[in-house]
Amino acid sequence: MQVEVDRDKCVASGQCVLTAPEVFDQDDDEGKVVVLDDTPAPAAHGRARQAAAMCPGVAISLRDEGR
Amino acid sequence: MTTPTSAPQLPFTRPNPMDLAPLFAQLRDKGPLSRVTTPAGDPAWLVTAYDEARTILGDRRFGKAHPAPEKASKISGAAIQSGPTGSFEDEEREHTRMRRVLTPAFSAPRMRRLSSRIQELADGCLDDMERARADSPDTPVNLHDLLSFPLPVQVICELLGVSQSDRDLLRGWSERIGILDGGSDAQEAMADFQAYMGRVAEAKRERPGQDVVTDILKVQAEDPTFTEDDMTRLAAGLLFAGHETTSTRIDFGTLFLLIDPARRDRFAADPEGLVQATVEEILRLSAPGGLGLMRYAREDVQIGGVTVARGDAVLVAINAANRDGEAFAEPDAFDPDRAPNAHLAFGHGGHYCIGNALARTEMRIAFTSLFRRFPGLRLAADPYTLREHSERLTGGVNTVPVLW
Ligand code: SF4
Numbered sequence: 001m002q003v004e005v006d007r008d009k010c011v012a013s014g015q016c017v018l019t020a021p022e023v024f025d026q027d028d029d030e031g032k033v034v035v036l037d038d039t040p041a042p043a044a045h046g047r048a049r050q051a052a053a054m055c056p057g058v059a060i061s062l063r064d065e066g067r
Numbered sequence: 068m069t070t071p072t073s074a075p076q077l078p079f080t081r082p083n084p085m086d087l088a089p090l091f092a093q094l095r096d097k098g099p100l101s102r103v104t105t106p107a108g109d110p111a112w113l114v115t116a117y118d119e120a121r122t123i124l125g126d127r128r129f130g131k132a133h134p135a136p137e138k139a140s141k142i143s144g145a146a147i148q149s150g151p152t153g154s155f156e157d158e159e160r161e162h163t164r165m166r167r168v169l170t171p172a173f174s175a176p177r178m179r180r181l182s183s184r185i186q187e188l189a190d191g192c193l194d195d196m197e198r199a200r201a202d203s204p205d206t207p208v209n210l211h212d213l214l215s216f217p218l219p220v221q222v223i224c225e226l227l228g229v230s231q232s233d234r235d236l237l238r239g240w241s242e243r244i245g246i247l248d249g250g251s252d253a254q255e256a257m258a259d260f261q262a263y264m265g266r267v268a269e270a271k272r273e274r275p276g277q278d279v280v281t282d283i284l285k286v287q288a289e290d291p292t293f294t295e296d297d298m299t300r301l302a303a304g305l306l307f308a309g310h311e312t313t314s315t316r317i318d319f320g321t322l323f324l325l326i327d328p329a330r331r332d333r334f335a336a337d338p339e340g341l342v343q344a345t346v347e348e349i350l351r352l353s354a355p356g357g358l359g360l361m362r363y364a365r366e367d368v369q370i371g372g373v374t375v376a377r378g379d380a381v382l383v384a385i386n387a388a389n390r391d392g393e394a395f396a397e398p399d400a401f402d403p404d405r406a407p408n409a410h411l412a413f414g415h416g417g418h419y420c421i422g423n424a425l426a427r428t429e430m431r432i433a434f435t436s437l438f439r440r441f442p443g444l445r446l447a448a449d450p451y452t453l454r455e456h457s458e459r460l461t462g463g464v465n466t467v468p469v470l471w
Contacts, residue, residue: 011166011416011417011419012166012170012174013413013419013420013421013423013424014173014174014175014176014178014423014424015413015419015423015424017174017175017176017424018175018178018423018424018427018428019343021175025175025176026174026175026176028171028174028176029171030167030170031170031171031174046406049406049407050347050406050407050408050409052407053407053408053409054407054408054409054410056125056413056414056415056416056417056419057416057417057419058125
């Protein structure tokens with residue numbers, strides 16, 4: 001799984017960080033998304049999918065490989 | 068109240084706190100958007116389908132301001148979310164300013180740092196529950212008064228830098244400003260609430276603190292268009308939204324978990340492991356308040372087979388959208404295993420609730436702690452007979468009697 005984000009679309013909700021803390025973080029001043037791990041381990045895929053589905057800015061895209 | 072149209076008037080009657088008013092699903096069967104009458108007696112569109120709800124919330128052609136506010140449909144007689152806010156021309160700029168001020172305070176990293184404090188406060192609430200039980204062993208404990216209300220109110224007071232010894236005052240104002248037909252009493256309560264916030268701000272101008280009111284004052288000092296009324300209204304709004312809604316979710320979540328002993332046992336066996344998904348399902352299914360999120364169309368928009376005209380009021384019934392069978396299989400079933408669970412409990416798009424990380428963190432801590440401490444918690448009343456306060460903006464119940 002490959003994780004990509006579009007920081008221009010991010011509305012700094014922090015939902016992704018709470019959902020998949022091993023994959024996402026927020027920067028401290030603007031609160032925009034930061035990717036910590038763009039190829040997360042399978043154990044985190046479900047959480048990454050939840051974060052992407054919920055993202056209010058539709059800023060997160062996931063490319064699944066070999067599923 | 069006089070009703071100018073034959074369209075059904077909100078809030079619709081619901082049978083009990085757990086189920087929605089059946090009329091939402093009936094309207095959705097006919098189409099994603101329906102004509103309704105607001106509690107204030109004015110015409111509006113009601114959005115009941117998930118796809119259209121999500122689309123509208125993420126579409127900048129819908130906002131909270133109105134091109135001609137005096138002609139706008141009123142939503143209710145509450146002193147908050149009852150009509151258009153802000154200036155039509157400057158809406159985007161004002162909203163961006165607000166987000167910039169508030170985002171750092173409510174960000175997920177900040178919540179991580181705050182977690183141990185929230186945990187301490189939650190433990191204190193559970194100690195109070197235990198004490199209440201010991202003091203009068205035959206009486207059920209009201210979880211609303213001892214956990215669901217005090218926990219979020221303590222947290223938001225600390226964040227805003229407001230003395231929580233004033234919490235009964237805040238509770239009183241919060242209740243009054245949120246009554247849908249509150250009329251002049253709601254306005255009076257809002258004025259008192261704002262005056263109080265003005266005094267808090269005055270004190271912080273002299274002695275700044277590490278709190279959100281101080282943050283807001285810094286921005287205000289640099290921006291002459293940011294009036295005293297804007298500032299006190301924002302601070303009061305944060306206090307209101309910061310506890311009323313979370314409080315309701317903790318009540319409803321407890322009800323949903325306790326309705327079915329097998330569900331409770333499953334959760335109590337592994338609260339840490341299950342809490343994240345369980346909180347999301349509680350957010351999807353619990354339905355506080357009967358109106359939804361309010362928007363006004365900034366231009367004519369074709370959606371869901373109708374034309375929403377510029378200036379029309381739109382109520383996005385997120386509770387109904389969260390139970391749309393097109394988006395969620397077996398939508399009325401409590402199923403924490405659904406994945407992903409892209410509910411709209413905090414909205415969607417640019418206005419997504421800035422307090423979501425705070426609310427989620429509080430809920431996770433509250434449910435984990437509650438069921439760790441009292442794995443055998445049970446309801447001491449039939450939840451289907453509890454009264455849901457549909458007359459309030461944020462809905463909710465006042466009593467959740469429990470035993471263990
Ligand atoms: S969930 Fe989306 S909008 Fe919110 S912080 Fe993450 S990327 Fe940004």
